[in-house]
Amino acid sequence: MKRIADLDPDQMTPAQRGAHDAIASGPRKGVRGPLAVWLHRPELAQHAQALGRYCRYETTLPPRLSELAILTLARVWGSEYEWYAHKPIALEAGVSRDVVEAIRTHAQPVFSQPDEAVIHAFLTELHRDRKVSDARYAEAVERLGEAGVIDLVGLAGYYTLISMTINVFQVAQPAGVPNELGE
Incomplete structure (x- = not known):
């Protein structure tokens, strides 16, 4: 409630x-x-x-990568509403169903596109370790550019705020929509 x-x-x-x-x-x-x-x-x-x-x-990240990032963060935070709101957008933007399902179930996704692998690994490491290694940072800059990495960190901060708000105030998806994250 x-x-x-x-x-x-x-x-x-x-x-x-x-x-x-x-x-x-x-x-x-x-x-x-x-x-x-x-x-x-x-x-x-x-x-x-x-x-x-x-x-x-408005970021330098294309919708496919932004939506992958948002789903990754929704999973990290167990944010059902965010998952509900962005899963269809991510699928429409070109994130594969297999990747979405792997993220949902905490499995290691198999990415066909290297930029997607970088997004997921960067955000996973950032939230697990509260920082990223020099190697991960260099890989992200190589794939996304410096502006893309800055935008990714900004997106991570914003969607962390979103997820914290959802979780603290218990914002639920509409009635009848099942939880998919098991939270």
């Missing part, structure tokens, strides 16, 4: 309404999940949604 109620738009303060309208009129086309939680602190909602817009829609 969600720990914090969604706000009724008719009951919002002007700051909350401004944040709500900015989010709803953007590429997300609505205010759901962790964004709805953040509306309780409209200043956080405004800044976080701007970072999220960049991380999701």
Whole structure:
């Protein structure tokens, strides 16, 4: 059960309404999940949604790699809502079903594309060790470029914030949608 109620738009303060309208009129086309939680602190909602817009829609990483990164982070954090929201987007962006299933079950994915292997290994190492080795960093720069690595770390920070929000406030996927991560 969600720990914090969604706000009724008719009951919002002007700051909350401004944040709500900015989010709803953007590429997300609505205010759901962790964004709805953040509306309780409209200043956080405004800044976080701007970072999220960049991380999701404007980085140097193509959608296939961004969505693979998001699923990897959803699995690391056991974030069912994030998994629910991004699994279909990842599949549509070209992440293979076998890779998605391997991530879901904590198996080592078999990647057909080296850039995907780098994304997964980099994020797995970063979250396990709280840093990345010189070798992993060099491999990531070689495959993604320096800008891509910077964008990947920014995306990791943002989706960690998303996952923490989902987990702390118990944001669930819609009724009737089963948990896939076993959390």
